[in-house]
Amino acid sequence: MNGKHEFFTPIDIHKLIFRIGEVSKICNVSARQLRYWDQKGFIASKRHGESSSRVYDFPSLLRIGSIKGYLDDGYTLKAAVKMTNDKQETIRNIHRFLTHAVYGVERIDGRPMINLGYFDQAKTSYLYGYLTEDEETVYRVVPINDAK
DNA sequence: TTTCTAACA
DNA sequence: TGTTAGTA
Structure with a gap:
């Protein structure tokens, strides 16, 4: 496959x-x-x-x-x-x-989150976004080395 | 049976 | 726009 x-x-x-x-x-x-x-x-x-x-x-x-x-x-x-x-x-x-903005969906903290690419120019972290149960948009910045 | 164009209500 | 007529 x-x-x-x-x-x-x-x-x-x-x-x-x-x-x-x-x-x-x-x-x-x-x-x-x-x-x-x-x-x-x-x-x-x-x-x-x-x-x-x-x-x-x-x-x-x-x-x-x-x-x-x-x-x-x-x-x-x-x-x-x-x-x-x-x-x-x-x-x-x-x-x-x-x-061009969406790089895929990854499960973080048990929740499907959308990878929106590098958050900073130095490329040290990614920007993720997801929707809550109340359909509220939430964003999170995750260091590339750390948790994943 | 369905769709098309043209024409009149 | 709805309808109808006569076709393909």
Whole structure:
């Protein structure tokens, strides 16, 4: 076992595609709305072969669900799209940061803690973070030589 | 059966 | 946006 599959599976999420009827049921958005949003360029869909029927990938599904959520909150379609775009950018930034900031999870003092890399420039200790039962974020600095 | 486009309510 | 018509 080389551990390559510890975090990522070989599954290709781009092969997870949904037709308009499925998206409609899953996101509670009518097919008419989906075609309209598509026409306006608010969402992206690909065409499936010669049938020319629309197919949506998983990210699109999440995007559609987000727009629908804002619509239910009372926003106009245009505003809902804007909110969704902003949120996606925020999530992208957070994801990019976390991808580089998280070095793994280690059990310290019997509790799973996230290794956030070196705490100091001299690289004498690591910064760990974890969540309490009350969902409070807590940080700890642990000398590299000592306890572990 | 499902989806598509176009058009009218 | 909902619906309906006529297709592929």
